[in-house]
Amino acid sequence: MNTLQIKVKRIDDKFSDIPLPVYATEDSSGLDVRAALDEPFTLKKGEISMLPTNLSVEIPKGYEIQVRPRSGLAAKHGVGVLNSPGTIDADYRGEIKVILFNFGKEDFIINRGERIAQLVFSKVYKADFIESDNLIETERGAGGFGHTGSS
Numbered sequence: 001m002n003t004l005q006i007k008v009k010r011i012d013d014k015f016s017d018i019p020l021p022v023y024a025t026e027d028s029s030g031l032d033v034r035a036a037l038d039e040p041f042t043l044k045k046g047e048i049s050m051l052p053t054n055l056s057v058e059i060p061k062g063y064e065i066q067v068r069p070r071s072g073l074a075a076k077h078g079v080g081v082l083n084s085p086g087t088i089d090a091d092y093r094g095e096i097k098v099i100l101f102n103f104g105k106e107d108f109i110i111n112r113g114e115r116i117a118q119l120v121f122s123k124v125y126k127a128d129f130i131e132s133d134n135l136i137e138t139e140r141g142a143g144g145f146g147h148t149g150s151s
Contacts, residue, residue, distance in 0.1 A: 004060060004063065004121055006057055006058065006059065006060075006121075007057065007058040008020060008021075008055055008056070008057050008058075009055070009056045009057070010054055010055065011054050011055070011056060011095055012036075012054055014038075015036040015054040017113070018034050018036055018054065018112070018113045019034065019113070020055070021033045021034075021055070021119055029120055030068055030118025030119060030120045031118060031119045031120075032070070032115040032117075032118060033053050033055070033067075033096065033098065033115070033116065033117050033118070033119050034053065034113045034114060034115055034116065035051045035052070035053070035098075035110050035111070035112065035113065035114050035116045036051075036052045036053050036054030036055075036112075036113075037051070037052070037110065037111070037112045037113075038112070039112070040109050040110065040111050040112070041109070041110045042107050042108070042109050042110075043079065043100055043102045043107065043108045043109075043110060044102060044107045045102050045104055045105060045106055045107055045108075046102060047101070047102055048082055048099060048100070048101050049099075049100055050097045050098070050099050050100075051097060051098050051100055051110065051116055052095060052097055053095065053096045053097065053098065053116075054095065055095065055096050056093055056094060056095055056096065057088070057096065058093070059088065059089070059090040059092070059121075060090060061090050062090070062123065062124055063090055063121055063122065063123060063124060064087055064088060064089055064090060064121075064122050064124050065087075065088040065096075065119050065120065065121055065122075066085035066086065066087060066088075066119070066120045066121075066122055067081055067083075067084070067085055067086035067087075067088065067096070067098055067117050067118070067119060068081060068084055068085045068086075068117060068118045068119075068120055069081040069084055069117060069118070070115060070116070070117060070118055073116070077102075077104050077106075077108050078102060078103040078104025078105065078108075079100055079101070079102050079103070079104060079108050080100070080101055080103060081098060081099060081100060081101075081117055082099040082100065082101040083099055085120070086098070086099065088119075090124070096119075098116050098117045100116060100117075
């Protein structure tokens, strides 16, 4: 398995106690990223908030980071990443922030250093669109949402 070397910068030293993103297990595909908060933050039910991580990274050309929800937060509390997956492009050098939404029925408290999302590295492929009047026909054709039925 290939390993990318990623430069990471902490933006403010007052959050130096918060661990850098890590894989929870050997075969995890996402690194857990944590909230950089001075005090507990309440994400009210039905609310959207952008949480800081205090991290900026140098992503190699040809890659992106996808910001994805943590399944435990989603299943237990109804908290997810609103623009899932969020995309961090290779040329972005600002702070990584996570857009969380509380889909749950109760307010959710997020504490300093709590794991709030996963970061997944992905290869990026560029495409050139070539306009054409003819596309290769398929069995499915133009069948869209739900075209195969519900069972």
